[in-house]
Amino acid sequence: KHPSTTIMGQILTLLTCDVFHPLPPPKPRIRLRPKRRFRPFLPLILEVKEEAYREEIDYGECPPAQRQRAHELRRQAAFNAASTPTRRQRPPAVDDAGLHGWAEYRANPTVLFGSDGLREVGVQRIDLPFDAAALEGVAAWLDDEAQSGMGALRPLHRLDTPASLGAWKARFDSLDLGEYDQLRAVADASTEASAQAAAHLKSLRWSVLLIEPNRFFPCHKHPNVEVVYCARGALYENRVLSSALLNEPRKDNADIIDSGFPRFFRVNKHVGGSAFEHPRYSVDQSYTLDEGAVLLVLWSGKHVNLADPDNLMWDPSRCQNPLCTLACPDKTFEALARNSARLSLSIGDLPR
Numbered sequence: 001k002h003p004s005t006t007i008m009g010q011i012l013t014l015l016t017c018d019v020f021h022p023l024p025p026p027k028p029r030i031r032l033r034p035k036r037r038f039r040p041f042l043p044l045i046l047e048v049k050e051e052a053y054r055e056e057i058d059y060g061e062c063p064p065a066q067r068q069r070a071h072e073l074r075r076q077a078a079f080n081a082a083s084t085p086t087r088r089q090r091p092p093a094v095d096d097a098g099l100h101g102w103a104e105y106r107a108n109p110t111v112l113f114g115s116d117g118l119r120e121v122g123v124q125r126i127d128l129p130f131d132a133a134a135l136e137g138v139a140a141w142l143d144d145e146a147q148s149g150m151g152a153l154r155p156l157h158r159l160d161t162p163a164s165l166g167a168w169k170a171r172f173d174s175l176d177l178g179e180y181d182q183l184r185a186v187a188d189a190s191t192e193a194s195a196q197a198a199a200h201l202k203s204l205r206w207s208v209l210l211i212e213p214n215r216f217f218p219c220h221k222h223p224n225v226e227v228v229y230c231a232r233g234a235l236y237e238n239r240v241l242s243s244a245l246l247n248e249p250r251k252d253n254a255d256i257i258d259s260g261f262p263r264f265f266r267v268n269k270h271v272g273g274s275a276f277e278h279p280r281y282s283v284d285q286s287y288t289l290d291e292g293a294v295l296l297v298l299w300s301g302k303h304v305n306l307a308d309p310d311n312l313m314w315d316p317s318r319c320q321n322p323l324c325t326l327a328c329p330d331k332t333f334e335a336l337a338r339n340s341a342r343l344s345l346s347i348g349d350l351p352r
Helices: 007-015 063-082 100-107 135-143 162-173 180-185 192-202 333-342
Strands: 123-127 205-211 226-240 265-271 275-278 283-287 293-299 304-307
Antiparallel strands (some): 205 293, 226 265, 226 275, 226 293
């Protein structure tokens, strides 16, 4: 008989089947991951129509700005009463805090490339006909008074030096486009990302901003990257620390978002001869104090203004460095903010 028909044969069949001796599992098939499709570079560039530094803050809604503006009017009145019409001798070194230079410049502003002097908001913007990749050419132009003018505010801090150019490039390289020298060296980019970054660099423009002393501007978001060189004076900014919580497109004049963390912003003072950057979607409120400022900016020329109805950006308890020194009668950020909140001052009430 066939073995499978006997009882012993059936038992042997069961003992040798896969139930008792399972086959080893098959080796997993190696799946090749599909090539990741390249995501469009910089997908959230805001389309902003309003020019930056086109309007001042509402001084009635920001007590520190109101206090400093009144102080500036008193300062100018005292200067005009004491000054003589004779032309001053140019200082041998950069006079970052000099009021005389601004008084002369208001009377005889530099007119270049369609710019017609200081606007009512205390800003003159000169858009330059240079390619974004022409840093050295722009630096040489800025340092040459015969080309760039601004004689009443000179001398300026020189940008066309290896140290200053290197510091400027370091600030650019910290942003999200890549290294400045590599981007402008790319003629035929080897990757799509490099090509789009190089094209994005070309979309930026150079401008010179001349901002009078004690001018305040609305809190704003930067829709694009910016790199700034301070050639004279100082620019102050109350910059939000946790910008990552705010880095989404916002409508113009939307309220600023409180992160809820103990410290919300930091006061930065960018002095003459220094370079600094504004990352994409960073939020700050910028202003000048007694020095005023002359700035060279690589930017898109646009800002998204935000509303700060509760003056959150002037709350010393939310400031990371409230004892930051300021060029104003109150000396520190904390003193300026608290004295402004405590008193509603007119020009005659200001401390001498």
